[in-house]
Structures are given as structure tokens and as C-alpha cells.
Amino acid sequence: MNRRDFMLSTMMAALVPHMSRAKNGEFNLRAEEIDVSLIPNFQTQTKMFGFNGSMPGPEIRLKKGKSATILVENALEEGTAVHWHGIRLNNAMDGVPMMTQSIIEPSSSMRYEFTPPDAGTFWYHSHYISQEQVAKGLMGPLIIEDDQAIDVDHDITALFSDWLIDASGQLSEKFMDTHSVAHAGYMGNFARAFLSQKSVYKGDRIRLRLINAATNRIFPIGLRGARGALVALDGMSLRDPRPIEDLVLAPAQRIDVIVDVDEEIKIELLMREGAFELGALEVTGVNSLRVQSDISPLPTHDIKPFGKYHRQLTLNLQGGAMGAAHGGDNIWSLNDVSDLSHTPWNTFELGEVVRIKLVNQTAFPHGIHLHGHHFYELNSDGSLGDLRDTTLILANSSRDILCRFDNRGNWLLHCHMLSHSIGGMRTWIRVV
Numbered sequence: 300m301n302r303r304d305f306m307l308s309t310m311m312a313a314l315v316p317h318m319s320r321a322k323n324g325e326f327n328l329r330a331e332e333i334d335v336s337l338i339p340n341f342q343t344q345t346k347m348f349g350f351n352g353s354m355p356g357p358e359i360r361l362k363k364g365k366s367a368t369i370l371v372e373n374a375l376e377e378g379t380a381v382h383w384h385g386i387r388l389n390n391a392m393d394g395v396p397m398m399t400q401s402i403i404e405p406s407s408s409m410r411y412e413f414t415p416p417d418a419g420t421f422w423y424h425s426h427y428i429s430q431e432q433v434a435k436g437l438m439g440p441l442i443i444e445d446d447q448a449i450d451v452d453h454d455i456t457a458l459f460s461d462w463l464i465d466a467s468g469q470l471s472e473k474f475m476d477t478h479s480v481a482h483a484g485y486m487g488n489f490a491r492a493f494l495s496q497k498s499v500y501k502g503d504r505i506r507l508r509l510i511n512a513a514t515n516r517i518f519p520i521g522l523r524g525a526r527g528a529l530v531a532l533d534g535m536s537l538r539d540p541r542p543i544e545d546l547v548l549a550p551a552q553r554i555d556v557i558v559d560v561d562e563e564i565k566i567e568l569l570m571r572e573g574a575f576e577l578g579a580l581e582v583t584g585v586n587s588l589r590v591q592s593d594i595s596p597l598p599t600h601d602i603k604p605f606g607k608y609h610r611q612l613t614l615n616l617q618g619g620a621m622g623a624a625h626g627g628d629n630i631w632s633l634n635d636v637s638d639l640s641h642t643p644w645n646t647f648e649l650g651e652v653v654r655i656k657l658v659n660q661t662a663f664p665h666g667i668h669l670h671g672h673h674f675y676e677l678n679s680d681g682s683l684g685d686l687r688d689t690t691l692i693l694a695n696s697s698r699d700i701l702c703r704f705d706n707r708g709n710w711l712l713h714c715h716m717l718s719h720s721i722g723g724m725r726t727w728i729r730v731v
């Protein structure tokens with residue numbers, strides 16, 4: 300497929316299935332090879348990876364504060380592991396091979412058990428050879444429900460990604476292509492959204508959970524046919540809903556909006572060449588019962604603001620094409636070290652608050668993700684900005700974050716452009 304096909308292919312509704320619990324109350328995720336009708340109007344199915352016969356994997360809904368068990372079975376011919384992105388969970392359940400668990404070998408399984416402390420929009424994905432396994436489809440939505448009901452008619456997930464498809468309709472296997480690793484990463488020529496339902500009524504008020512599951516692409520999103528407010532970022536509610544202006548999602552980021560439906564809702568990827576439709580919610584009726592009202596904030600999250608910090612650190616993002624020389628031995632590095640060293644980048648005392656300056660010395664944007672924690676982005680005056688688990692730092696710019704390391708264990712800190720991560724832009728920290 301060329302760029303023109305990318306622009307012209309028309310979207311049909313693609314659904315992400317819901318998942319119910321097994322009789323014993325557990326969720327079951329079976330990783331396997333599947334054939335997917337990924338490209339509309341294209342006869343050939345694409346060979347991918349999925350969970351329970353589906354790509355993306357089914358939507359898992361858990362309750363905030365309630366322990367959950369998810370049995371991951373590996374029916375692939377290679378190892379795997381599943382990471383529950385953004386959940387502040389026990390280190391042992393974080394899904395990182397060689398750091399928090401061993402690889403789930405073919406024909407074996409692992410039982411993940413954790414209690415999600417925050418209600419919101421999260422996702423799960425493979426964390427083993429992830430630049431390849433996530434690109435092949437090992438990912439899905441993970442929704443943590445609040446016990447407080449929210450005043451909307453529908454709660455809808457829209458997970459999107461892009462894929463690099465060759466002329467025969469199969470995924471390009473160039474997951475490790477050095478040129479793309481050194482630039483913006485393995486990038487698709489086709490993109491679409493998978494929605495948890497197909498249609499709504501005019502007049503409905505809906506919550507829409509946007510999830511960027513792409514391995515490398517930043518998605519600037521346009522929403523047509525609805526108006527409303529942005530209410531949460533990376534699973535964490537905003538105290539004050541804000542107008543929907545630039546919806547930009549780095550890989551792994553999430554945005555929740557609450558909107559009122561005027562007409563068919565179109566979710567668009569805004570590209571230089573124009574808007575490309577990722578998916579749509581048809582209008583099949585009229586909701587005349589909904590009374591117009593302001594959009595109220597979601598229930599508040601439980602992370603207390605913290606201002607004072609004990610330590611200040613700098614993390615330089617280095618390397619890549621057109622980047623200055625650096626001391627790492629891979630394409631990218633963090634403070635002159637590529638990939639995971641034997642010792643952590645830093646060790647923090649439980650509860651320690653640290654201000655970290657992320658300095659992007661490269662010619663590319665990076666989305667930096669810290670496992671097991673959420674952190675504040677700091678505004679230029681040092682005041683607390685948004686609470687996130689993945690922060691986007693544009694080329695040749697910097698961002699300060701404030702983190703309270705309150706979760707014991709060994710945690711990854713890496714670029715969520717997965718090509719950059721495999722190209723060296725990853726490290727780890729320890730909380731003791």
C-alpha cells in the first residue's frame with residue numbers, strides 16, 4: 300500500500316470485543332496467531348497476533364480497588380509477557396521479562412493478580428520483543444471502573460494504531476530496520492480505530508476513551524460531529540474539564556473526553572496531507588430525554604498533590620539520526636548509556652519526591668514512560684501540570700516532571716516509541 304491508498308481506504312466499523320470473566324471469576328487471555336480482516340475491501344487477511352482470537356485483544360473491565368486475576372496463556376511459538384500499562388500495581392505483576400518475571404514460554408501460562416488503585420483508561424500490551432509483538436497486535440484496552448456512576452449514555456473505547464502493510468496485505472517484517480529505528484521508528488502506512496460499539500443517538504452524551512496503541516506514531520486527533528470537554532489524561536481525571544483543542548496522543552497515551560452527539564462522530568487522524576478517518580460512530584436515532592447541562596469533572600483520583608522535592612536530576616535523551624555524538628553503544632541513549640545496565644539509573648527511597656529534567660537533545664520527539672507510577676508534568680513556572688504516565692517531549696526541547704516514588708521495586712523508564720526503546724532509549728530505576 301502506498302500513501303495514497305492509506306488516505307483513500309474507507310472505514311467500516313471495526314469492533315473491539317468485550318470480555319467476560321470465566322466461571323472462577325478470572326479473566327483469560329490467550330495469546331495466539333490469528334488472521335485479521337484489517338484492511339477494508341481487501342480480500343486477503345493479515346497474519347497477526349491477538350488475544351482470544353481478536354486483534355486488538357478484548358476490552359478488560361476491572362473495578363477500582365478490587366483484586367483481579369488474569370490468566371495469560373501463551374499459544375504462540377515464541378515467548379511473551381503482558382504489561383498493564385499505567386496501573387500502579389505490585390512490581391511482580393508489571394510484566395517485564397528479565398526484570399519482574401521470566402518469559403511466559405510457548406504452551407505455558409502466567410497468572411497476573413493485582414488491585415488497580417485508579418479508575419480510568421489504561422491498556423495492556425506485550426512487553427517481550429514489544430516493538431514487534433505490539434506491532435503484530437498483542438495489545439488491548441484495560442478499563443478500570445469507578446464505583447461512582449458517571450452521567451453519560453454510553454462509555455465507548457476507541458483504540459487506534461497504525462500498521463505497515465505490504466502489497467500482499469501482510470505486515471512488513473522490518474521491525475528492526477535500522478533506518479526507522481534511528482528516525483521516527485517503525486511507522487505504518489495504514490491506520491484505523493477499533494471501537495467498543497458502533498452507533499449512538501443524536502443528543503446522547505458519551506464518554507469516549509482514546510487509546511494510542513501504535514508502536515511509534517504520534518496521533519493528532521480530530522473529532523467531528525460532537526462537542527464537549529477533555530476530562531482525563533493517561534487514566535487520571537482532570538480537576539477542571541478543558542476544551543477539546545489539540546488532541547495529541549504520543550504512543551501509549553490516553554485521553555478521555557465527554558461529548559454530546561450532534562451527528563455521526565468521526566475520529567480523524569490529522570495529517571499534513573489532510574484528515575484521515577480512523578473510525579466513526581453512526582447515528583441511528585434521537586435521544587430526546589437528555590437534558591442539556593455542563594460537563595462535570597470525573598470523580599477525583601487519589602493522588603494527592605506533592606510540591607516539595609528532595610532531589611533534582613537530569614536525564615538527557617540522546618542519539619538518533621542527526622543527533623549529536625553520545626556515549627551509548629546503541630543508536631539512542633539516556634545520559635550516555637544505551638539499553639539496560641546492570642545497575643539502575645538511580646535508586647530512590649520509598650516516598651522520595653524527585654524533580655527530573657528530561658532534556659531532548661535529539662532531532663525527534665519522544666514519549667517517555669515510567670512504569671508503576673504517575674508523575675506531574677511541570678509548567679514552565681514550576682507549578683504542577685498534568686498527571687501522566689507517559690510524557691511527550693518534542694525535539695530539542697525539555698520537560699520537567701515531578702515524581703513521588705511510592706511503589707517499591709524495579710521499574711522501567713523508557714521511550715514508548717518502541718523502536719527507540721529497542722534502539723537503546725531505556726533505563727530502569729529502583730525504589731527501596
Ligand code: C2O
Pocket residue numbers: 382384424426551668670711713715
Ligand atoms: Cu506501555 Cu514499558 O510500557
Ligand code: CU
Pocket residue numbers: 664665666714715716719720724
Ligand atoms: Cu523515542
